[in-house]
Amino acid sequence: MSTAAPTQEHAEHGGDTNYLNATKGVMAWLTTVDHKRIGVMYLVAILSFFLIGGLLALAVRTELYTPEGDIFSAGTYNRLFTLHGAVMVFLVLVPAIPASIGNFVMPLQIGAKDVAFPKLNLASYYIYLFGAVFMTYTLVAGGVDTGWTFYTPYSSGHSDGSVISAISGAFILGFSSILTGLNFLVTIHKMRAPGMTWRKMPLFVWAIYATSLIQVLATPVIAITLFLLIIERAVGIGIFDPALGGDPVLFQHFFWFYSHPVVYVMVLPAFGVISETITVHSRKHIFGYMAIAGSSVAIAGIGFLVWGHHLFMSGQSELSGAIFSFITFGVAIPTAIKVCSWIATLWKGSIRYNTTMFYTLGFIWIFVIGGLTGLFLSTLATDVHLHDTYFVVAHFHYVMMGGVLFALICAIHHWWHKITGVMFDEMMGKVTFVVVFIGYNLTFFPQFVAGSQGMPRRYHQYLEEFAIYMQLSTIGSYLFALGLFMMLGYLIRSIVKGQKAPQNPWGGVSLEFETATPPDEHNFHEQPVCRKGPYDFDEIDPSMA
Amino acid sequence: MSLLLALTTAAWAGKGATFWMPPQASTLAPDIDYVFYFIYWVNVAFFVVLIGATALFTIQYRQKALGERTHPTKGSHSLEFFWAVIPTILSVAMFVMGFKVYIDSSVPPADSMDVRVVGQKWSWTFEYPEAGIETTKLIVPAGRNVRLTMNSRDVLHSFFVPDFRIKKDVLPGRYTVLWFNAPEPGTHHVYCTEFCGDGHSVMANEVEVIEPEAFDAWVAGEQNKGPLTGAALGEDLFSKKACNSCHHIDGTKLIGPPLNGIYGKEELLEGGGTVLVDDNYIRESLFSPAAKIVAGYPPVMTPFQGQLTDEETTALIDYIKGLE
Numbered sequence: 001m002s003t004a005a006p007t008q009e010h011a012e013h014g015g016d017t018n019y020l021n022a023t024k025g026v027m028a029w030l031t032t033v034d035h036k037r038i039g040v041m042y043l044v045a046i047l048s049f050f051l052i053g054g055l056l057a058l059a060v061r062t063e064l065y066t067p068e069g070d071i072f073s074a075g076t077y078n079r080l081f082t083l084h085g086a087v088m089v090f091l092v093l094v095p096a097i098p099a100s101i102g103n104f105v106m107p108l109q110i111g112a113k114d115v116a117f118p119k120l121n122l123a124s125y126y127i128y129l130f131g132a133v134f135m136t137y138t139l140v141a142g143g144v145d146t147g148w149t150f151y152t153p154y155s156s157g158h159s160d161g162s163v164i165s166a167i168s169g170a171f172i173l174g175f176s177s178i179l180t181g182l183n184f185l186v187t188i189h190k191m192r193a194p195g196m197t198w199r200k201m202p203l204f205v206w207a208i209y210a211t212s213l214i215q216v217l218a219t220p221v222i223a224i225t226l227f228l229l230i231i232e233r234a235v236g237i238g239i240f241d242p243a244l245g246g247d248p249v250l251f252q253h254f255f256w257f258y259s260h261p262v263v264y265v266m267v268l269p270a271f272g273v274i275s276e277t278i279t280v281h282s283r284k285h286i287f288g289y290m291a292i293a294g295s296s297v298a299i300a301g302i303g304f305l306v307w308g309h310h311l312f313m314s315g316q317s318e319l320s321g322a323i324f325s326f327i328t329f330g331v332a333i334p335t336a337i338k339v340c341s342w343i344a345t346l347w348k349g350s351i352r353y354n355t356t357m358f359y360t361l362g363f364i365w366i367f368v369i370g371g372l373t374g375l376f377l378s379t380l381a382t383d384v385h386l387h388d389t390y391f392v393v394a395h396f397h398y399v400m401m402g403g404v405l406f407a408l409i410c411a412i413h414h415w416w417h418k419i420t421g422v423m424f425d426e427m428m429g430k431v432t433f434v435v436v437f438i439g440y441n442l443t444f445f446p447q448f449v450a451g452s453q454g455m456p457r458r459y460h461q462y463l464e465e466f467a468i469y470m471q472l473s474t475i476g477s478y479l480f481a482l483g484l485f486m487m488l489g490y491l492i493r494s495i496v497k498g499q500k501a502p503q504n505p506w507g508g509v510s511l512e513f514e515t516a517t518p519p520d521e522h523n524f525h526e527q528p529v530c531r532k533g534p535y536d537f538d539e540i541d542p543s544m545a
Numbered sequence: 546m547s548l549l550l551a552l553t554t555a556a557w558a559g560k561g562a563t564f565w566m567p568p569q570a571s572t573l574a575p576d577i578d579y580v581f582y583f584i585y586w587v588n589v590a591f592f593v594v595l596i597g598a599t600a601l602f603t604i605q606y607r608q609k610a611l612g613e614r615t616h617p618t619k620g621s622h623s624l625e626f627f628w629a630v631i632p633t634i635l636s637v638a639m640f641v642m643g644f645k646v647y648i649d650s651s652v653p654p655a656d657s658m659d660v661r662v663v664g665q666k667w668s669w670t671f672e673y674p675e676a677g678i679e680t681t682k683l684i685v686p687a688g689r690n691v692r693l694t695m696n697s698r699d700v701l702h703s704f705f706v707p708d709f710r711i712k713k714d715v716l717p718g719r720y721t722v723l724w725f726n727a728p729e730p731g732t733h734h735v736y737c738t739e740f741c742g743d744g745h746s747v748m749a750n751e752v753e754v755i756e757p758e759a760f761d762a763w764v765a766g767e768q769n770k771g772p773l774t775g776a777a778l779g780e781d782l783f784s785k786k787a788c789n790s791c792h793h794i795d796g797t798k799l800i801g802p803p804l805n806g807i808y809g810k811e812e813l814l815e816g817g818g819t820v821l822v823d824d825n826y827i828r829e830s831l832f833s834p835a836a837k838i839v840a841g842y843p844p845v846m847t848p849f850q851g852q853l854t855d856e857e858t859t860a861l862i863d864y865i866k867g868l869e
Contacts, residue, residue: 074743074800075843147740153717154700154741158666160844242718248701249716282606283613288620313703314714315721318651322644329636333629340628341620343595346602348616353607361603368595372588375636379643381580384650385710388703388738452565452581454707456738459746463734541614 018421018518033118034521038125039104040419043412046100049091049132052139054481056084061443061477064470069461077460078145079161083138085148090170091132093404094262097269098215099128099180101411102208104419106184108512108519109202111193111528116186120179127176134169138162147458149259152240152251156232164230171226174219177265181215184208193511195530199293202510202534203286206293207272210300214261214268218304222258225251249314256307264303266400268296270407271338274363277414278342280508281357282349285535288341295334302330309378313387321380328378335371339364350539355429356413356506362437363406370398373448390469391451397444409436409487416491417501421518424494432490436483442476510534560729570733570754571709572726576646578710584639650711653724657692660685664695664702664715666847667744667800668787669735678767681784683752686760687730693723699847703739706752714739727754743800743845744790779864782857786849794868801846802839805868813840827862 019036029037059080063071072080107115115121138144144161146154155163188209192201201209228239229251238244240251271292279286286292308316308324342364351357373395376382386392416424450469455462462470504513511528512519561569561578565585569575660683661672672679685691695704695715705712709725727733737748755763773781783789791801802812808827811819815838820826829836831853834846853861 069746073843074746075845078740078743078745145742151701151740158700158742242716247718249719283608283615285617285619287618288625291620291625313712315716315719318648321647325643326640329640332636333632336632337625337629339595341625343598343602344621344624346599346606348618349602349606350608350613350615351603351606361599364599365596368592372591375584375588375639376581379580379584379639380647381577381643381645381650382584383643384647384712385577385581385707387712388705449565454567454705454734454736456705456736456746458740461746537615539612539615540617542617544614544616545618 018516018520020421020518022521031122033114033122035103035107035115035118035121036419036519036523038121039100039102041125042095042103042128043100043419045129045132046092046096049087053084053087053092054484056080056087058477058481060084061474063460064462065474067462067464067467067470072460074460075145078458079143081458082144082147082161086138086144086166086170087135088401089148089262090173091135093266093400094173094177095128095180096266096404096408097273097411098184098208098211098265099124099176101273101408101415102184102211102269103180105411105415105512106205106208107187107191108418108515108523109205109510109534110188110191110196111511111524111530112187112191113522113524115183116191117183120183124176124179124183127172127179131169131172131176134165134172138166138169141165149255150226150229151255152229152232152246152248153243156229157241157243163233167226167230171223171230174223174226177215178219181212181219184212185216188212193528193530196511199290200530200533201293203275203289203292203296204269204272207268207275207296210296211265211268213297214265214300214303218258218261218265221254222262225254225258228254249311249316252311252314253307256310257304260307260310261300261303263396263400264299266404268299270363270404271296273407273411273414274342274360276510277356277360277410278345279535279537280414280506281354281360282346282351283507283537283539284345284347284349285533285537285540286341287344287347288337289535291337292341295337298334299331302327302334306331309383312380312383325378325380325383329375332371332375332378339368339371348544353430354426355424355433356410358430358433359406359410359413362433363403363410365437366398366402366406366440369445370395370403373398386451388457389451390447390455390457393457394444394447394451397447402440402444412491414506415512416494417505417517418512419518420495420498421501422494422498423501423505424498425490428486428490432483432486435479435486439476439478439480439483443473443480444476446470446472446476507537509537567707569708569710570727570729570731571706571711572728573646573650574708574710576649580639580642580646583642587635587639650724653692653722654690657690657724658685660691660693662693662695662704662715663698664704664737664748665698665787666700666742666845667737667748668790669704669748669750670785670787673764676764676768678764679785680767681787682750683735684760684763685727685752685754686757687754688726688728689757690724690726693725694720695723696720698852700741701739702737702741702748705736705738706733707736708733709752712738727752730754730756743843747790747800773860775860776863776867778857778860779862782853782861783864786852788861791846800843802842804865808866808868814838815840815842815844824862827865828858831858831861
């Protein structure tokens with residue numbers, strides 16, 4: 001499938017030296033400023049925390065297999081779902097694609113030697129680990145039971161959990177996120193290869209750009225909010241707790257001013273990944289390049305103005321509710337444009353049936369369900385009924401977790417040869433996809449029904465009438481976990497005994513496919529020049545128009 | 546008679562219920578379900594078109610040979626315009642429908658009967674200001690508009706009745722309002738939907754909708770109850786203050802320890818030591834529950850300082866003393 005002869009490539013680039021073996025030893029990795037190594041270290045850390053967050057989720061699902069609260073006490077159960085949410089949001093989903101794949105791929109795609117501030121990039125990684133230490137400490141120091149949203153006054157004055165360490169962790173992780181965003185913004189502005197105009201940037205780079213804007217602008221707000229919460233809990237200065245003269249709804253405004261935009265920090269890079277994989281594996285130019293690039297920026301912008309849709313039931317005024325509902329529908333339109341453009345890209349393409357493409361199609365399935373169910377929640381009248389039920393749990397797992405995870409899996413498979421220099425077993429990849437896809441949908445689809453039938457979220461015990469949905473969901477979660485472990489198995493196996501990857505197995509034409517596989521330390525031997533668009537594949541035939 | 550009542554209640558319990566939605570038991574429910582099903586069918590149509598096109602293209606344009614030629618299109622302004630405008634129109638339609646029904650559900654009619662709802666960890670109490678009575682279960686007359694004015698004694702709660710399609714957060718230091726009109730007699734679940742700690746999932750209750758005549762009779766009966774004293778007052782408070790949502794009196798563990806047969810016994814404390822359960826220990830546990838925690842239980846009880854008079858405190862102690 002290779003479009004360039006690997007032997008010739010190696011001759012040009014002087015043998016087998018690459019970023020993985022250029023320097024050896026643990027210290028060489030821990031002190032590296034190479035964006036590729038930092039990306040790999042992020043990926044390992046993020047997947048490790050995904051394992052922890054996932055095991056917590058399985059514990060939650062196991063408890064919910066029966067209506068009675070028979071495995072864990074209420075206090076333990078509350079800690080399990082809180083830690084699951086906090087680990088998954090702050091340690092996994094926010095950095096998932098930008099910090100790992102973004103770090104690895106984005107500088108390659110723009111033809112740069114590294115990011116603009118390589119040492120700052122390493123510093124971001126250590127700040128991430130430092131925040132992770134606080135989160136891990138919370139895990140062993142009795143946990144925290146507030147929900148990942150830390151709503152006041154429960155979190156500031158009532159919870160007996162280790163609230164301050166958890167919040168400090170989230171606070172510190174925010175700085176990692178800000179610095180990564182800043183680094184990427186400067187990199188994209190200043191370090192593009194000659195010839196790479198804004199309209200020739202791969203869409204993944206556009207998505208990372210929009211993501212970085214949100215990270216830089218929204219994250220400071222959560223930092224200050226969490227800091228105020230620490231002050232209230234530790235010193236007793238009343239900011240959010242009415243018993244101390246504060247306002248609990250103020251916390252919700254502050255919290256969602258960050259935490260709504262941050263779902264786009266999670267999902268915009270996922271959109272970027274899909275725009276890359278769907279074109280390369282269907283050998284077609286992306287349909288509506290500017291519309292997709294522009295809609296990323298539009299979503300980033302509108303995303304700042306919709307936080308109040310989390311507060312329809314909080315006691316905020318009806319007028320605010322109406323305005324926030326209206327603006328929220330504004331997110332639906334750029335999202336619809338993206339989905340339609342991806343599907344149109346498939347038209348008259350030459351679609352490969354491989355693992356990456358399967359996850360790309362799986363992403364479309366999941367995101368269509370996640371996106372459409374969002375309409376029930378942006379509509380005021382129906383949100384009254386569905387708010388804080390399992391319907392919402394299902395919805396945000398479809399968009400945040402399903403969307404991000406499927407895109408991350410897509411990206412890992414798509415660029416696996418670049419990262420590791422080996423090929424994974426395609427057959428195992430496809431079989432695993434079937435398990436993951438069925439497991440995923442079986443886990444989360446029944447939760448929509450449980451929720452619209454009235455089952456509230458964060459319930460340790462529930463009524464018998466919801467048992468059927470909860471049992472299907474629990475069975476699905478085990479299947480889903482099985483699939484993910486299978487994936488871990490064949491990916492590790494490929495590193496140990498996989499076939500050496502050809503230089504460009506997918507025939508991609510964006511700049512990351514021009515360099516060696518795996519790339520050498522400085523990415524390119526000489527400054528690459530961007531001569532054609534990222535989606536101008538050889539197979540495209542102008543006479544078919 | 547009671548059988549007849551049970552049968553009619555059962556029949557009503559299913560009215561308007563679908564695969565997606567619980568029964569429609571308030572005048573608002575059909576309107577909200579109408580909006581739900583409008584969005585639902587729009588979604589089904591979109592899902593079929595989008596996933597159908599994806600499946601069709603994926604099958605039809607499967608790569609059959611390497612180097613196959615593909616179409617050179619880079620986009621189409623008319624198509625892009627089309628799939629930006631259609632969702633916009635439908636979004637505006639959804640917004641308008643949702644907004645109208647939301648305003649109806651937000652403005653209680655002027656002739657509504659008032660009930661005050663107080664949430665606290667982990668129970669609900671209901672006060673009927675006109676009748677001057679207080680209960681632990683919401684009982685309302687069928688066919689009458691009811692306005693709930695709600696607040697919380699401690700943390701955030703949220704009052705949710707799925708069958709009525711109503712929900713609103715219940716906050717400390719602020720009042721929020723809900724209203725409903727349940728046309729038929731029946732019993733419906735009430736849930737707390739804002740996470741509030743260990744008892745969140747058991748902070749459940751029921752709304753009982755009864756015939757207006759039965760309601761009047763019930764109110765009169767409550768009003769005519771003489772003042773309670775001693776252990777009888779204690780028993781009444783035990784449920785009114787929702788002690789029973791955390792403490793069983795049959796020897797089984799709940800969020801807190803069971804309270805039967807403990808009077809006069811030594812209890813092991815968290816962190817070592819013992820305490821004799823006497824009048825003073827019970828009083829201390831009511832007012833500063835965290836002072837001496839019984840081993841094996843979390844320190845999560847709400848202090849009742851300021852919520853109980855001396856007479857009520859003594860009555861509760863007398864009641865607990867008598868439990869076997």
